[in-house]
Amino acid sequence: MMKRVFALLGKDILLEFRQKHTFYGILLYIASTIFVLYLSLDKTDAAVWNGLFWVIQLFICVNAVAKSFLQESRGRMLYFYSIASPVEFILAKLLYNLLLMVLMSLISLALFATFLDNPVSNMLLFTGIVVLGGMGISIVFTLMSAIAAKAQQNAALIAILGFPVILPQLMLLMRLSKTAFAEVFKEGALLQMTGLIAGLDVLVIGLALILFPYLWKE
């Protein structure tokens, strides 16, 4: 089973290399958004920086992950249907989007830190939180993209469906990020929040594996 998952994952990565325009499109999206922020903000304090950073992550994710199901044409889906099981297919998509989103998060973090004044005092810790957050957001939006791909006006639908669902996770991430801004938390709160975010990720993956087979059937 894992062999087929990696074959599908390899196919997605290969496609990304062959059709570089989508990848560069997202990169350009990140760069231009952050450049707009750079021009429009003179001085940012930690709270604003934190809020902006996570909101931008959300929009990057909508753009990066949205196409994962939209790019698959009807005929190609039928082909996948005949060669792989739905669980394998969604696992490959989740893995691929996870890798893509973590990469994009790290790039946007680097751009954020260079363009806007950087209030982060513990960069290593914050990078860890960004990776954790990127993973969580990408998992949720992969499933949302699978749902929205079934409806007609899907691009706008992803945001409508995904934003309320991602809110609890985003709130936890924003609070967790404050540790990297040298804010002191009471003992155990940090571990509790990290555990909660990881637990939510596991829950979403579990639900995706259970629910995707119902979306897959046409």
Place this chain on the structure above:
Amino acid sequence: MLKKNGWKILSLLLLIYTVVAGFLVAVPDLPIIHQSIRNLYFHVCMWFGMMILFIISFVYSIKYLRGFKLRNDIYASNFAAVGTLFGMLGYITGAIWANYTWLTDQNQSLGSVLKEPKLIGAAIALLIYGAYFVLRGSFTDMDKKARVSAVYNIFAFAMLFPSIWIIPRLVGSLHPGAPGSDSGNPALNAQKDLDAGMRMIFYPAVIGWTLLGVWIATLRIRIQLLNDKTLLND
């Protein structure tokens, strides 16, 4: 008649009792909330009703995916609709209550007070079910609509759970029962915190309002079942 519709009569009687007793029976006079404590019989019951209706909707969505019977999808969507109505009413009653208790006379805006974990959870719930209805509206094919929206309903409900039941337990809140205060349960520890006389009205009120919600939902379901009679071949 009594056997079949007894619960509707019970709902009516309980609600009459709630309104009459709720406004007349003496309540403990506490600082700040004073007589506004009577809102407990309305505001808190709305959230109980909403949560119960959403749970019923969630169960019917699972039932739909198990057998693909269109009837279950109609049940799920209508229970979600009435749950959303209850959520809005809970929000409104809460806003009125907050206006008289949380807002002091120091020119605070309502917006500054409303950024509160439990309110955020409630807002997430309303947004999720709003998205659920937008999703339903974007399909023309009935079976596809039923299947995809059932998937979203199950997923969204699972994500709603932490935002209503876990996160408010971790952070401070103006509601009774926030961590650090002397009461235990973040929703409402009726056993411990509530006056015995109020408990006698509060529990019947919860049952009465929830039964009313189920009643409204069943009426809507019956109308839709009649409309879609030709489509339901089970």
